[in-house]
Amino acid sequence: xRPGDTVLTVGAWGSTHALATAVHGARLGARVExxxxxxxxxxxxAAVKARIEREAARVTDVGSxxxxxxxxxTPRLGRRVRWVPPGGSSPLGALGAVNAALxxxxxxxxxxxxxxxxxxxxxxxxxxxxxxxxxxxxAGAPVEVIAVRVVPRVVANAWRLHRLAGRTAALLSRAAxxxxxxxxxxxxxxxxxxxxxxxxxxxxxxxxAGDRYRSAHPGGMLEPTYGAKAxxxxxxxxxxxxxxxxxxxxxxxxx
Numbered sequence: 170x171r172p173g174d175t176v177l178t179v180g181a182w183g184s185t186h187a188l189a190t191a192v193h194g195a196r197l198g199a200r201v202e203x204x205x206x207x208x209x210x211x212x213x214x215a216a217v218k219a220r221i222e223r224e225a226a227r228v229t230d231v232g233s234x235x236x237x238x239x240x241x242x243t244p245r246l247g248r249r250v251r252w253v254p255p256g257g258s259s260p261l262g263a264l265g266a267v268n269a270a271l272x273x274x275x276x277x278x279x280x281x282x283x284x285x286x287x288x289x290x291x292x293x294x295x296x297x298x299x300x301x302x303x304x305x306x307x308a309g310a311p312v313e314v315i316a317v318r319v320v321p322r323v324v325a326n327a328w329r330l331h332r333l334a335g336r337t338a339a340l341l342s343r344a345a346x347x348x349x350x351x352x353x354x355x356x357x358x359x360x361x362x363x364x365x366x367x368x369x370x371x372x373x374x375x376x377x378a379g380d381r382y383r384s385a386h387p388g389g390m391l392e393p394t395y396g397a398k399a400x401x402x403x404x405x406x407x408x409x410x411x412x413x414x415x416x417x418x419x420x421x422x423x424x
Contacts, residue, residue: 187225396419
């Protein structure tokens with residue numbers, strides 16, 4: 170990408186992906202355009218929505234995800250338009266999470282923390298959870314990744330998640346010039362019970378989990394769309410073995 174290029178993406182009103190694209194794209198000198206659709210709102214989603222409007226060069230609101238994607242078809246043909254798909258997940262992007270898993274295993278080996286039996290992470294389009302699971306596989310670490318679905322099942326499901334992990338492994342294998350271990354089916358699991366029926370809909374269990382998180386981490390803040398639901402799942406899965414909750418977004422940043 171060169172300064173002056175247009176970066177185009179889509180997301181719901183409160184999409185943290187769209188916000189991150191707007192912030193970092195602008196820092197690279199790009200003109201960021203975001204096409205959005207409605208969602209159930211809460212205070213953090215409203216703050217994200219307003220911040221997108223301040224950070225992006227252009228924001229267009231439409232009625233649905235399908236309408237948003239249709240609006241991108243013509244602009245994406247532009248020579249200097251860089252398209253970032255919903256959620257931003259790709260094999261290349263998932264390599265960041267692969268590296269994060271390897272870093273965690275290195276910290277375990279250094280005696281900084283015990284090896285977790287499981288890592289619990291929110292599941293949107295899957296880049297974080299697929300990358301983490303692949304990283305643990307590469308390291309030979311028997312860590313289960315529990316991906317807590319917070320978006321509709323058509324977007325987040327086991328088939329799509331394992332496919333992304335496989336594509337990421339293939340990319341890594343080509344880059345390394347050597348075989349890369351694949352993620353075993355039992356080491357990457359999707360939890361469907363914490364969605365709540367709509368993207369962005371807050372759950373009482375999530376609100377309680379968010380309060381508990383704040384009490385243990387003064388100043389920390391989990392938003393209701395992703396983090397609070399995943400943390401509620403993590404608390405429910407604690408069985409005496411080390412359980413690691415992976416924070417993907419701390420809403421303090423919005424303040």
